[in-house]
Amino acid sequence: xxxxxxxxxxxxxxxxxxxxxxxxxxxxxxxxxxxxxxxxxxxxxxxxxxxxxxxxxxxxxxxxxxxxxxxxxxxxxxxxxxxxxxxxxxxxxxxxxxxxxxxxxxxxxxxxxxxxxxxxxxxxxxxxxxxxxxxxxxxxxxxxxxxxxxxxxxxxxxxxxxxxxxxxxxxxxxxxxxxxxxxxxxxxxxxxxxxxxxxxxxxxxxxxxxxxxxxxxxxxxxxxxxxxxxxxxxxxxxxxxxxxxxxxxxxxxxxxxxxxxxxxxxxxxxxxxxxxxxxxxxxxxxxxxxxxxxxxxxxxxxxxxxxxxxxxxxxx
Ligand SMILES: [Cu+2]
Numbered sequence: 001x002x003x004x005x006x007x008x009x010x011x012x013x014x015x016x017x018x019x020x021x022x023x024x025x026x027x028x029x030x031x032x033x034x035x036x037x038x039x040x041x042x043x044x045x046x047x048x049x050x051x052x053x054x055x056x057x058x059x060x061x062x063x064x065x066x067x068x069x070x071x072x073x074x075x076x077x078x079x080x081x082x083x084x085x086x087x088x089x090x091x092x093x094x095x096x097x098x099x100x101x102x103x104x105x106x107x108x109x110x111x112x113x114x115x116x117x118x119x120x121x122x123x124x125x126x127x128x129x130x131x132x133x134x135x136x137x138x139x140x141x142x143x144x145x146x147x148x149x150x151x152x153x154x155x156x157x158x159x160x161x162x163x164x165x166x167x168x169x170x171x172x173x174x175x176x177x178x179x180x181x182x183x184x185x186x187x188x189x190x191x192x193x194x195x196x197x198x199x200x201x202x203x204x205x206x207x208x209x210x211x212x213x214x215x216x217x218x219x220x221x222x223x224x225x226x227x228x229x230x231x232x233x234x235x236x237x238x239x240x241x242x243x244x245x246x247x248x249x250x251x252x253x254x255x256x257x258x259x260x261x262x263x264x265x266x267x268x269x270x271x272x273x274x275x276x277x278x279x280x281x282x283x284x285x286x287x288x289x290x291x292x293x294x295x296x297x298x299x300x301x302x303x304x305x306x307x308x309x310x311x312x313x314x315x316x
Contacts, residue, residue: 026114029065032074035085035125040137042168043193043292044203050171051137052083052125058191059164059223060123060140062314067118067147072110079106084127089113090262091121091142102127118146120219120245120264122164129175131225135167137191139223141264141314146247154247157217157268159210159308161315164190165283165293166223178225186291187224187283190314193292199280200294206315207296208281209303213273216297216308218281219245220257221264229293230284232256233269235277242266256284271299 033054040051040058054060065071075087086102092113094100099111102125124130125138141162150156166188173183186193194201196208210216222229232255241257243249245266259265271277276299283293306312 027066027069028072029063029069030072030074031061031063032076033060033087034076034078035081035083035138036078037081037083040191042188042191044195044201044205049136049168052081052085052133053137054087054125054140057316058137058139058166058188059221059314060138062140062162063123063142064145065115065142066145067115069115069144070112071115071142072112075103075109077103077105077107077109081105083133085133085138086126087123088126089121089123089142090264091115091117091119091123091144096126100126115142115144118144118246119242120144120221120266122221122223122262122264124223124262129179131179132175134223135169135178135225137166139164139166139221141219141221143219143245148247151247153250154242155215155268158214160217160219160313161208161308162190162219162221162313163281163295164221164223164314165229165288166191167225168193168292181226184291187288187293189293189295190316194294195292196295196315197280199296207298208315209307210271210297210299211301211303212271212276212299214271214299214303215239216269216271218267218269219264219313220259220267222259222261224261224288226261227285227288228261229259229288230256231259231265231267232282232284233267233297234280234282236269236271236279239268239270241268269297271297276300 084102125133
């Protein structure tokens with residue numbers, strides 16, 4: 001009896017130690033961003049707009065963690081700013097009035113969350129009016145890679161690109177204007193109209209690239225404030241689409257994926273292996289496509305080895 005008790009106590013102690021060990025084993029990822037209100041170039045010709053940003057860039061920095069990681073986030077609101085700002089990570093479960101509260105210029109906000117679910121999530125400023133804060137550029141992407149890694153139903157890609165579609169409004173458009181679409185000038189992909197489309201804009205100097213037959217993965221986030229995106233790869237078919245980027249939410253051989261505002265999707269494209277081809281990745285809503293939401297993917301043998309890998313997932 002005594003011996004059994006002792007064993008039970010020992011095993012209880014061992015269990016709690018094991019749990020503590022597991023907790024401390026969680027990877028903690030430090031992420032710091034500074035809200036900055038600055039002029040940003042929004043097309044391939046050098047046109048600037050007054051934007052509100054994370055770290056002075058649109059979209060903000062790409063954050064990538066693994067499911068189970070703890071994100072320790074710090075937001076600084078630059079003292080030179082005029083507006084209050086905040087951070088809302090869609091990958092977090094938190095308190096909108098606590099972690100996501102807005103802070104005044106000069107203030108700092110720190111919070112921690114655990115990335116519990118895999119997928120591709122938007123983050124954005126939630127300060128009033130969101131219509132203005134988001135459409136002036138305060139958004140970005142956090143990818144949470146699945147804890148179990150790649151699998152048969154979620155294969156390892158050869159290349160990955162991050163695409164974020166947002167709105168661009170005339171500088172003077174008020175929050176109320178933006179809410180109802182007044183002053184809308186076009187759609188921006190990773191911060192610029194026709195960013196990767198020399199076909200539609202001779203000043204575009206960047207294209208997306210892959211080799212024939214490669215599996216190219218797109219992590220797409222819709223940061224437009226009112227409109228869904230009808231994402232279609234012209235001259236291609238999405239091999240698989242994972243709603244919200246979660247390996248469990250798979251669909252096959254899709255032509256067009258409807259992506260709601262503030263939603264994300266992961267989509268794979270495989271080009272013919274036997275010859276060089278091109279795809280035009282469009283928002284099939286013509287207003288958006290011809291407003292700037294067309295990107296060219298060139299599939300050719302000389303594709304830049306660095307593109308779609310390492311730090312070249314979100315081309316600036
Ligand atoms: Cu803001």
